[in-house]
Amino acid sequence: xxxxxxxxxxxxxxxxxxxxxxxxxKEIEYVQKQGKIAGPKNVLVIGASTGxxxxxxxxxxxxxxxxxxxxxxxxxxxxxxxxxVGYYTMRAFDNAAREKGLIAESLTGDAFSHEIKDRVxxxxxxxxxxxxCVVYSLAxxxxxxxxxxxxxxxxxxxxxxxxxxxxxxxxxxxxxEVHFEPATKEDIAGAVKVMGxxxxxxxxxxxxxxxxxxxNVLTVAYSYIGPPxxxxxxxxxxxxxxxxxxxxxxxxxxxxxxxxxxxxFVAVNKALVTRSSAVIPVxxxxxxxxxxxxxxxxxxxxxxxQMFRLFHEKLYKGEAVPVDELRRxxxxxxxxxxxxxxxxxxxxxxxxxxxYRTIADFRGYEDDFLQxxxxxxSGIDYSEDVDIT
Numbered sequence: 001x002x003x004x005x006x007x008x009x010x011x012x013x014x015x016x017x018x019x020x021x022x023x024x025x026k027e028i029e030y031v032q033k034q035g036k037i038a039g040p041k042n043v044l045v046i047g048a049s050t051g052x053x054x055x056x057x058x059x060x061x062x063x064x065x066x067x068x069x070x071x072x073x074x075x076x077x078x079x080x081x082x083x084x085v086g087y088y089t090m091r092a093f094d095n096a097a098r099e100k101g102l103i104a105e106s107l108t109g110d111a112f113s114h115e116i117k118d119r120v121x122x123x124x125x126x127x128x129x130x131x132x133c134v135v136y137s138l139a140x141x142x143x144x145x146x147x148x149x150x151x152x153x154x155x156x157x158x159x160x161x162x163x164x165x166x167x168x169x170x171x172x173x174x175x176x177e178v179h180f181e182p183a184t185k186e187d188i189a190g191a192v193k194v195m196g197x198x199x200x201x202x203x204x205x206x207x208x209x210x211x212x213x214x215x216n217v218l219t220v221a222y223s224y225i226g227p228p229x230x231x232x233x234x235x236x237x238x239x240x241x242x243x244x245x246x247x248x249x250x251x252x253x254x255x256x257x258x259x260x261x262x263x264x265f266v267a268v269n270k271a272l273v274t275r276s277s278a279v280i281p282v283x284x285x286x287x288x289x290x291x292x293x294x295x296x297x298x299x300x301x302x303x304x305x306q307m308f309r310l311f312h313e314k315l316y317k318g319e320a321v322p323v324d325e326l327r328r329x330x331x332x333x334x335x336x337x338x339x340x341x342x343x344x345x346x347x348x349x350x351x352x353x354x355x356y357r358t359i360a361d362f363r364g365y366e367d368d369f370l371q372x373x374x375x376x377x378s379g380i381d382y383s384e385d386v387d388i389t
Contacts, residue, residue, distance in 0.1 A: 197249025
């Protein structure tokens with residue numbers, strides 16, 4: 001099949017197998033060039049298909065020689081369409097890790113379900129793996145409660161007021177106005193149920209009950225805060241309520257695990273192009289401005305650079321993990337620097353249809369977006385047939 005990107009509403013509906021193999025290879029090569037980390041040896045990554053989850057798994061395996069289990073919603077190809085991103089990235093990762101002699105098992109399915117948790121437990125026991133690190137990097141738009149079967153949807157809305165802002169439609173390459181009505185109580189509850197910390201706690205409790213955690217286990221979940229320009233639809237909106245629940249869950253887990261020497265953290269990461277951030281209105285346009293400023297200041301990081309810094313300089317440096325007053329690891333420290341945000345504010349105040357390609361880094365945003373789906377790599381001829389199986 002000849003595969004070109006199919007983009008609708010900032011979502012890429014297909015994936016390129018060779019491109020995603022190259023993406024995984026490039027991230028592995030980056031980690032290998034950085035040298036070894038005195039990090040974990042048996043790692044579970046929940047949400048391992050792309051972005052921060054995939055990068056965390058690569059850092060653990062190729063920076064710390066860790067055996068890894070990855071969970072994601074992989075979708076295999078059919079006769080008429082490609083598999084999804086996770087199908088190809090996790091296969092490429094597993095092949096590379098196994099060549100290195102590491103255990104690498106990837107599971108696809110509903111990470112919120114009891115079934116997937118059962119399968120992970122079975123694989124861990126089969127391989128005699130006791131986890132010393134659990135990464136929770138799951139992003140989803142809906143969640144079915146594993147006990148009641150009720151379906152919850154995670155909405156992206158402001159709380160207490162309506163909100164209008166400019167936003168980037170990357171697929172059509174236009175800037176448009178987006179408007180949001182305030183969230184209902186049901187919207188807020190759904191967002192917390194889908195994107196809060198409940199499932200993270202269920203995973204940790206199940207693994208603990210099965211005696212599959214070391215006494216000094218470290219678990220980390222990923223979050224985001226962001227600047228004032230995105231606050232209405234992020235930190236002060238339904239997403240923010242979910243993230244606050246996630247952080248409270250981290251404190252609850254830390255209190256429980258620390259009795260035996262374990263730790264739980266929430267890492268607040270930088271805004272980057274991921275499959276989840278691309279569909280949050282306002283955020284893609286902000287990211288384009290952010291990339292412009294951070295690249296000019298030579299402090300830009302992609303997912304793999306950020307996760308290597310998290311593991312190397314924060315989680316496994318051999319010192320107390322640095323946290324803020326709410327016990328969060330601040331990987332967004334460079335993004336929220338005062339000088340960075342001042343420059344972004346200047347861009348945001350004047351950006352429009354006539355200038356966004358020059359005063360912001362739209363090309364950098366687009367390149368990252370395409371490459372996260374296997375497209376846009378200079379070393380691949382996209383006019384050639386490719387085996388999508």
